[in-house]
Amino acid sequence: MPAQAQVNLDDPITLRITWDRLVSISEEAATTLVNMAFSSIVREVGDYSCLLMDAEGNSLAQPKTSIPVFIGTLPATVRHFLKKFPAETLRPGDSLITNDPWLGTGQLNDVTIATPIFIDGELVAFSGSVAHMSDIGGTLNMGSAREVYEEGFRIPPSKLIDAGQPNEQLLELFLSNVRAPDQVQGDLQAMLAANHVGAEGLLALMGDLGLDRVDELAAKIHQLTENAMRRAIADVPDGRYEASVDIGDFEGDIHLNVAIEVSGSDITVDFTGSSPESAYGTNCPMCYTYAYTVYPLKCLLEPNLPNNEGCFQPITVTAPEGSIANAQRPRAVEMRNRIGHMVHAAIFTALAEVLPDRVMGHSGSAPVTVDVLSGTRADGTRFVENLCVNGGTGARPHGDGVIAAFPGNMSATPIELLESSAPVLFEAKEIIPDSAGAGRYRGGPGQRMVIRNIGDRPVTHSMFYSRMQHVAEGVLGGEPGTPNRVLVNGEPHPQPVGRHDLRPGDVIDIELPSGGGKFPPGERDREAILADLAEGILTSEGARRAYGWED
Helix, strand or coil: CCCCCCCCCCCHHHHHHHHHHHHHHHHHHHHHHHHHCCCHHHHCCCCEEEEEEECCCCEEECCCCCCHHHHHCHHHHHHHHHHHCCHHHCCCCCEEEECCCCCCCCCCCEEEEEEEEEECCEEEEEEEEEEECCCCCCCCCCCCCCEHHHCCCCCCCEEEEECCEECHHHHHHHHCCCCCHHHHHHHHHHHHHHHHHHHHHHHHHHHHHCCCCCHHHHHHHHHHHHHHHHHHHHCCCCEEEEEEEECCCCCCCCEEEEEEEEECCEEEEECCCCCECCCCCCCCCHHHHHHHHHHHHHHHHCCCCCCCHHHHCCEEEECCCCECCCCCCCECCCCCHHHHCCHHHHHHHHHCCCCCCCCCCCCCCCCCEEEEEEEECCCCCEEEEEEEECCECCCECCECCCECCCCCCCCCCCHHHHHHHCCEEEEEEEECCCCCCCCCECCCCCEEEEEEECCCCCEEEEEECCCCCCCCCCECCCCCCCCCEEEECCEECCCCEEEEEECCCCEEEEECCCCCCECCHHHCCHHHHHHHHHHCCCCHHHHHHHHCCCC
């Protein structure tokens, strides 16, 4: 039986302080992961998350800065771990690992590690982390793979650490199949350290509270959160709200259809009517579709509530097996964020009329763009660097869009870091004038990058881009954004996905898409137009075209 708590968890002030301590512990774990990480995609871009969970894998707290969508995948992964490794078989010092797309985050590059936490030999909680590996093997032929086997190394649910002893055979096998083993091993060690910090912090908190289990604390947090979400849902008029977005660029027309049923304090989101699975990597396992459905709904309904399991109890998500929103093994899934990152657009359009003050325009930064530059330096050493860049977000509920990642929440890779690691030179990185979707609130502008290979040997550029054919749409009368464009040596690149070699002296010119606007352009404030003109977001001609501006 749990020990009697030394504090009164029914007291709202005490509970709030305790809740904040849980978030603080997860943030300390996240700081450990970032500070110890070897790869730029974790250290600089922030493609990771840390999470505290109860003994059944239900989420308790995550950091304020991380990839928030991983809270929708990591608990499910822990439950998959428990199916293979029941609680009674786990021991202190264990840590479990997988990157199976259908059990984790939907793609191979994201590795999940969960560390069970014990008191007197009894499992009481989990500390977990997810991080994007700089390389996972495979062809690096991004987006054009036909099966998941081509996309990299898959780790089934396994013990990475067994009672304190590393699984050397698994590590050797894994690291032998990646191009940057030092970076990957360093990031794995950073994840283990972060989990340890989370575990020690939770145990210290439990000691302060006089608890030998977290069940009581978890139940209170989950119930309060669920109640708040249900109140927010109940404020939405009952009904069925539908919308669809078009996605396809190179593989034919693909659309994502969403039907949202609001009934009292419950929401059901159904993706029936979406396109069937793609022959290429534009496929999304259900775990990722679920995560990128509950996240934008939470942003709409209760944005200030700390993330935990209670947020999502009132939400049900369904999608037909064999559709792009519920792709089945062994489909290629490397570009699953082309689907997941577009869910927000369908949801916002569907709910725009009933939640006009809360929805955003569609984001040009969705899906987030991740390029991989790889090759051999002049001294013979290998490099694999991830270039993460953002287009413009959609217009925000009560303000203009910005250059940032929504819903991906990833920072841009500093160009200085890439220039110091790979033989490339950024000749330009600038805002594209007149690109933002017009509206009372405009979308975030696009940006342009010009990258030259300044080395003496080819650099492999692996890429997948979207929004070449289908731009970010505006909502409630806002105008659409502008498309993605890719030029190599001044000529349009024929394919937005895959890989190609940049020969010495070659130049790639990338124009990232902008976000859609919100409300009609004629409602835009004069001072806002003047500010855009002063900042170079608008030219005089662009202002006349979009807003009927006269000097």
